[in-house]
Amino acid sequence: MAVVELRGRHSSSYSEFTVLNYLPFAVLVFDFSNRLIFYNKQADNLFKLKEFSEEEFYKFRVDFGSTLAYIQLSHGNGKPRYGLHFMFNDQKYVYDLIPASIIGQDYKMVIIKNSEKMPQIEREVEALREENRILKKIIDSSYDGIYITDGEGKTLYFNEAFIRISGFKREEAVGEKVQDLVNRGYLPKSCAAEVIRQRKSISMTIDYPNGTEGMLSGSPVFDENGNIIRTVLNVRDMSELNRLNEELKKAEKLTAGYRQQLKEVQMEYQQKSNIIYQSKAMVGVLDLASKAAYVDSPVLILGESGCGKDVIAKFIHNIGERAESGSLVKINCGAIPETLLESELFGYEPGAFTGARSKGKVGLFELADGGTFFLDEIGDMPLNLQVKLLDVLQEGVIHRIGGTKPIPVDVRIIAATNKDLQKMVSEGKFRLDLFYRLNVISINIPPLRERKEDILPLISKFLKDFNKKYNTKKRFSHQAIEQLLNYDWPGNIRELRNVVERLVVTTEGKEITEADLPREIRAPLIEDYLPIDVLQNQQPLANLPLKHLVEEAEKKYISTVLDQSKTLKEAAGILGIDISTLVRKKQKYKI
Structure with missing residues (x-):
């Protein structure tokens, strides 16, 4: 490969053309100033360019460039010129002159004809042109801005999205180095320049002159020798994102307000x-x-x-x-x-x-x-x-x-x-x-036993209502509240309401104690196991032998446990005795 520019005969700045080395025909690439900037291996072999002295090579460049200067050719993808002639060293060459636009940069491509291979050559050239058109369409279809420079920061191309975001015009930037745009005040800073300087991917924000804030992510493109040949920048409109974010925040705030209002309305209706x-x-x-x-x-x-x-x-x-x-x-x-x-x-x-x-x-x-x-x-x-x-x-x-x-x-x-x-x-x-x-x-409304947090508020509500209804000032003791909370309430809220009303109506004194609770709710008391004649005051408690009281209490307690147990084994476990002892006591008390 050889590349020629004013800076030197073997510069690699245009290594994007290296694909032309794989074509089976000679190709010379000129810019629109008619400067030779690249020739492929087939051209080198045809003209023996590497064997030229500096003077011979300069003459070749000038002669060919002068010939091209007299040929009218449109920029970009204009109409090619076929069957042109060029004399060099008394040798006549036939060539085609084809305009080409590669990533926004226009070139003149000279193809030295080989009559046997021309059909294949034309197909390959057209395939390259089609690939270039597709690549441009892909770049232009992006919603984000795409900005491309060469390895020195010269602007080669940017899509319509970048124009929308930045407000730039193509004639203001294409062909210009990004650092020059900064120096002239078009840009406050350059992401592409930083990518080239640091030789790595860079992200930054830029406030464009039109008032748009852009988020830029730039990446370098290297050739096989590690030289930067392109920088590619993705530009996102942060002003639009910021506006949408503000709208989202307003919507979320409005939604939160509606939710709060809804909760307040719901609470009002719940109270009603x-x-x-x-x-x-x-x-x-x-x-x-x-x-x-x-x-x-x-x-x-x-x-x-x-x-x-x-x-x-x-x-x-x-x-x-x-x-x-x-x-x-x-x-x-x-x-x-x-x-x-x-x-x-x-x-x-x-x-x-x-x-x-x-x-x-x-x-x-x-x-x-x-x-x-x-x-x-x-x-x-x-x-x-x-x-x-x-x-x-x-x-x-x-x-x-x-x-x-x-x-x-x-x-x-x-x-x-x-x-x-x-x-x-x-x-x-x-x-x-x-x-x-x-x-x-x-x-599905869960039963009260599965939501015991609701028991105490319900007790307070019912107690307040019935105190007002019956003109009383009853209250529950802590022990009574504990028993009410531990009860399973098979009748749920209806049973709880009825129990509270019964206690307000039937109990003496201002405090409702554990002893006042229904027997199925409270813990067993010693009175539950006393003989009925004692409970009815037909016989004084002091006149009864201790053994008789103990036996009566034991009989009642064993009977209660048996009623609540499914098996003798379960009852014996609750009583803390073995099954044989339980059987003997059943026989003794005729339970």
Whole structure:
């Protein structure tokens, strides 16, 4: 390979042309000032250029360059000139002159003809031109700016994205060295110059004169000898990213504000709905219920008896839009006889059956029109009525008993049950299609024993309410509170409320102690094991022998443990005795 420029005959600055060494024909490359800047191995072999003296080589350059100066040729990818002639050392050469643009730089490519290989040569040249066009399209398609310089920092090319970001015009920068652009005030600093100086990848930000902030990442391209032949810069519009980031922050702030407002509204509605809770489990229940309130999808509330399913149903209705357009109508499907349930739900026409009102009756579905219909204990609904309920859910119409005309109703359905509906479906006691229609939004309320954090707030609420109702000032002792917290509450909130009311009404004094609690809740007391005649004051405690009291207490305690244990082995373990001893005591006390 040989490269010629004013700086010297063997400069490697244009080593990007080394691919031409693999072509099977002689190639000379001139710039548009008609300076020879490269010749390939085939050209060297053809003209024996390496054997030239400096004077001979200079003459060759000048003669060929002068010949080209008289030939009109357009820059870039203009029209080639074919079949041109050149005399050198009394030898005539035929050549083609082809304009070429490589990474934004225009050149004149001289191809010395070989008539036998010309078809192949033309195909290879056209392939190179096509590759160049594709490379330019790839660079121009990038959303980020691409800026390319040679190894000395001379600007060769930049894409449209760079023009958009920087505001530069091609005529202002192409062909100019980046350091000159800095010196003339076009740039405050140059990433390409730093890449060349440090010979490694560099990142920096630049504030362009048009006010845009750019994030630049520049990388050097080396030839096989370790010389920098190109720098390639990727330029990203940080002003746009900063603007989007600010918009994102504003949106996040606005969202946080909406969330806070929503929480405040939810808390307000929770207070109105009289919902008391502290547990994470109930936070999840209320969050799901809040989301369900703003849509009209059917809701299925699951949970044990007494856990507050009706309270959640009221909450969903009260905070939704239907609270303004209609009422919450409730029916307990298990509390009304099957023969009456259909007429209650759907109503009937005059004379529909014996004993029917002469004017007929409006059903609960019609009364709930525009509002919410709460079907409690949906698992107790007879199968024949489940079909009619399915029509309401699917078609939005009802048929009164004895009527033929469909009546449109606009109701939101909330159903609740303490039964396992999926098991009932498998047993044929509940329709599968109705289960799917109801189970769009499923809310499972955990029992009180699984959310004991809610027990104390509930006790405080109920105690306050009943003190006000009965004009008392009762309070619980610490020991009583501890026993209430440790109890499993199989009846859930309903049982807790009833226990608090009973204690407020029946206890003496202002403090409710552990001894006042129902026997199933508190820890066993010695009084639980005393003979009944002592408890009823029919016989003074001081007149009874100790052995008799001990035996009575032992008998009652063993009987209690046996009732609570599944096996004798389990009971013996609780009592701390072996099974044979337990059997003897059972026989002794006739338990």
